[in-house]
Amino acid sequence: MKKLAAGNWKMNGTQASLAEVTALLEAHPDPACEMLLCPPATLIAAMAALARGTALMVGAQDCHPKPMGAHTGDISAAMLRDAGATHVIVGHSERRIDHGETSALVKAKAEAVVDAGLTAIVCIGETEAERDSGKTLAVIGTQLDASIPGGATAANLVVAYEPVWAIGTGRTPTLTEIAEVHSFLRGRLRGLIGAEAEGVRILYGGSVKPTNASDIFAVPHVDGALVGGASLKAADFGAIVAALSAA
Numbered sequence: 001m002k003k004l005a006a007g008n009w010k011m012n013g014t015q016a017s018l019a020e021v022t023a024l025l026e027a028h029p030d031p032a033c034e035m036l037l038c039p040p041a042t043l044i045a046a047m048a049a050l051a052r053g054t055a056l057m058v059g060a061q062d063c064h065p066k067p068m069g070a071h072t073g074d075i076s077a078a079m080l081r082d083a084g085a086t087h088v089i090v091g092h093s094e095r096r097i098d099h100g101e102t103s104a105l106v107k108a109k110a111e112a113v114v115d116a117g118l119t120a121i122v123c124i125g126e127t128e129a130e131r132d133s134g135k136t137l138a139v140i141g142t143q144l145d146a147s148i149p150g151g152a153t154a155a156n157l158v159v160a161y162e163p164v165w166a167i168g169t170g171r172t173p174t175l176t177e178i179a180e181v182h183s184f185l186r187g188r189l190r191g192l193i194g195a196e197a198e199g200v201r202i203l204y205g206g207s208v209k210p211t212n213a214s215d216i217f218a219v220p221h222v223d224g225a226l227v228g229g230a231s232l233k234a235a236d237f238g239a240i241v242a243a244l245s246a247a
């Protein structure tokens with residue numbers, strides 16, 4: 001299994017930000033891991049043009065579950081593919097919380113991604129209150145069961161474990177806590193999709209930085225990272241790519 005360093009730019013970036021992509025590719029033209037950036041939809045086509053013929057893949061942050069139609073402001077998975085995306089993040093906690101997305105909707109989106117021939121990065125994660133009350137595994141197990149697409153394979157599914165309380169806070173679970181969750185998720189995936197589970201990348205996300213990346217990547221069943229803030233700067237994301245390549 002090749003590990004995956006994925007960056008989620010969230011609602012950040014304009015054409016000028018593409019200079020970071022050029023710098024990233026100059027510094028890391030041929031990493032040992034896969035490298036993906038998910039810019040806002042407005043930058044997908046331009047970033048994909050820059051990335052063509054390089055080791056960088058380009059993804060999107062969300063899509064509509066339907067392939068086309070009267071859905072003002074929405075974008076379908078097929079359109080994202082047409083713009084050059086190979087992956088689509090679905091079910092990020094910022095969408096589950098800010099837009100009331102349920103796991104059923106996340107699953108419908110993930111299935112639209114797979115139907116369009118792309119890879120779905122399905123995000124799950126507990127809130128701080130859920131962790132404090134000992135419900136972490138129950139919450140993420142339920143989210144995983146209800147969110148992954150039918151017909152999921154190692155090629156069309158990536159799972160991202162992102163504790164809500166670790167996103168953008170500089171706080172992370174302990175390495176033991178990350179290990180517990182990732183090994184639980186591998187087992188849960190085995191129950192859901194059998195042998196394909198061994199090849200599904202399970203990413204950790206939430207305050208991954210150049211300073212903690214190597215430690216996190218040494219945890220069993222951590223197959224990469226989904227990086228927010230630190231993916232905006234080539235130097236930081238490049239250092240994380242290097243750490244994963246060395247893991």
Ligand code: 13P
Nearest residue numbers: 008167168206207228229
């Ligand atoms: P940060 O790396 O900024 O904590 O964000 C993580 C995240 O939400 C990636 O999807």
